[in-house]
Amino acid sequence: MEKVSFRSWRSPVHAGRHALATIQVGILAGIVLLGQGPALAQEPDILKPPTEAPAAEKPLPAAKGSLVIIGGGLRGDNADVWQKIVNLAGGKGARIAVFPAASGTPERAAEIIIGYLKKYGADAFAVPVAVRLAGSDYRKAADDAALAEKIRKSGGVYFAGGDQSRITKALVREDGTRTAALEAVWDLYRRGGVVAGTSAGAAIMSSTMFHNPRAILPMLRNGITDGQEIAPGLGFIGDDVFVDQHLLVRGRFARMIPAMLTKNYKLGLGIDEDSALVINAQREVEVIGYSGGLLIDTSQAVWDKSRPDFNVSNVRISYLDRGDRFNIITQSFTPAPDKAGGRIEAGRTALRGPVYSNDILGNYAVVQLMERLIDSDQEEAIGVASGNPRSTTPEVGFEFRFSKTPESVGYISGIAEAYSVLNIRLDIRPIDIPRPLYKYR
Structure with missing residues (x-):
């Protein structure tokens, strides 16, 4: 297979911090555009060294598992994605814990997802930890030792779509520490299990996620505020890659870029609906499903923060189609067969x-x-x-x-x-x- 190396950014595993945003553009026939300032200057295509070294942290065991990051809108007949999740969890009969925490109707969401996972061979069960779950104390359930052990012994987990802030609210304590259920997910992932998530379940994969975002144009005009439009995610993909979903259908590449610059992410991965990014322990990315996603590289970007409206020059953007592969560490690309x-x-x-x-x-x-x-x-x-x-x-x-x-x-x-x-x-x-x-x- 032919491979292409990207000459730009080289990333250490799980190092640095970055974020995502998408942008809007178009040619308007027959109107006069009054540009705000001169055209952005071309920047040399060189690698810029970081301005400061990241603070030293106690290293955690490397995760041996895989991620399946789904852009939302996953159809029940998308065998490529569903079967991949089941296979990575151990194949036929694999135990998969379903987290419906993001959903406004968690019981129904869990029922539907479990049905699809069973159709493709898994032995799936619902995790009753959800803010909207009637008759349940999600805080108590999230720290239930027996439930945590059940999750830990599974081959994989699946996070449903909805509102990603409900996931972090249910699984992260108010002091910022992980609940027993979340620690069990991390143990499963480090051991070699699969962590899958769709829509909101994809957003929580990076260490920063969109939290309560405005529409894209207002974000470009007024900026992004940490703690409002963006907030901490769960970080399964590491601290060096930003993730977004529903990407191509909703034009969200334009919100990824300002978010990435705000949080100093150098690499962003956005995935479209009914499609998925599969990332293994070697940080090799494979695109599967209906369409593809975008790779956004801001390592050489120049952003003038002094200007009132968003502007940036020299972002690098790539479209990875279904079947394509990309290595986050080596920055090499292999096209689909x-x-x-x-x-x-x-x-x-x-x-x-x-x-x-x-x-x-x-x-x-x-x-x-x-x-x-x-x-x-x-x-x-x-x-x-x-x-x-x-x-x-x-x-x-x-x-x-x-x-x-x-x-x-x-x-x-x-x-x-x-x-x-x-x-x-x-x-x-x-x-x-x-x-x-x-x-x-």
């Missing part, structure tokens, strides 16, 4: 003409733009993000400028029109958008 030999040669111009998006935050808009750019005669593409086009007052929007670099690489499948796109440069800057955007003739 159907893309082997499908590297897009420099100078190929399958597509011609401007590449742009009028709504870069729209459903799959960012991936479609990246795919068109990598396989075209253009060196850059523009996307715009803005609000209500019928507003009567001017507003701040954002331009997303995607550029090819010498490290940009594309792959195309030999059996379908499916792409993988690596190392596209992304610059984001605020723009003034006149309102109303149009008048009827």
Whole structure:
């Protein structure tokens, strides 16, 4: 299999701290964009050393287990994902503890998930630790020794979707220490079990998670506050990678970037709905399921915090399609088998003409733009993000400028029109958008 090495950031295992955010962009035909300041300057493609060393901490045993991080919206017939969870938990008959803590209706959520896991061969059971579970004291249940031991002896756990703050509220004590149930999950993971989660259950995988976020445009305009839009997660993936979900359907790449910069994350992984990132003990990532996800690298990014609206230059963004693999430690990429030999040669111009998006935050808009750019005669593409086009007052929007670099690489499948796109440069800057955007003739 062909492998490609990323020339940028090299990360130590579970070191550093970072976060995620996604961005909006699009080209608005027939309007005048009054740019707020000059275009962002190009930065040299060099590795920047950290400004300060992380504080020394007592090392914990390395986790021997795996993670299955699902972007939400997992369908019951997605055998790739469900079967992977069961196999990693030990195969047919594997015990899997289901945590419905995030759900507003935990009994029903647990029942549905257990049904699917049993369909694919697991012996699943519900963990009655949930803020919304009627007739139950979640604090007492989370520290029940017998329940913790039952979790610990399982081959895997599954965190349901909903509100991720309910998971941390149920499993982390008010003083910040882990409950017995959460310690049991960590013991299972360190021993070699699988920790899976969908939607909210994916958000808690990183040490920082979105907590009570506003819509993407207000976050870009007004910034992100630690303790409000973002809060501590459970950190199974380590302190050096930020995770987000529902990514391509909801344009959330644009909120990942400001969050990552706010918390000094250098690497972010966002996964789409009905898809999953499978990460093993060697920190090798495999994309499975319906579509794919985005890899966001801010190690060379330049962010001017003095400006009132969000801006950044030299973020690197990559699209990893289903079947692709990426190694977090070595930063190397291996395309899916159907893309082997499908590297897009420099100078190929399958597509011609401007590449742009009028709504870069729209459903799959960012991936479609990246795919068109990598396989075209253009060196850059523009996307715009803005609000209500019928507003009567001017507003701040954002331009997303995607550029090819010498490290940009594309792959195309030999059996379908499916792409993988690596190392596209992304610059984001605020723009003034006149309102109303149009008048009827």
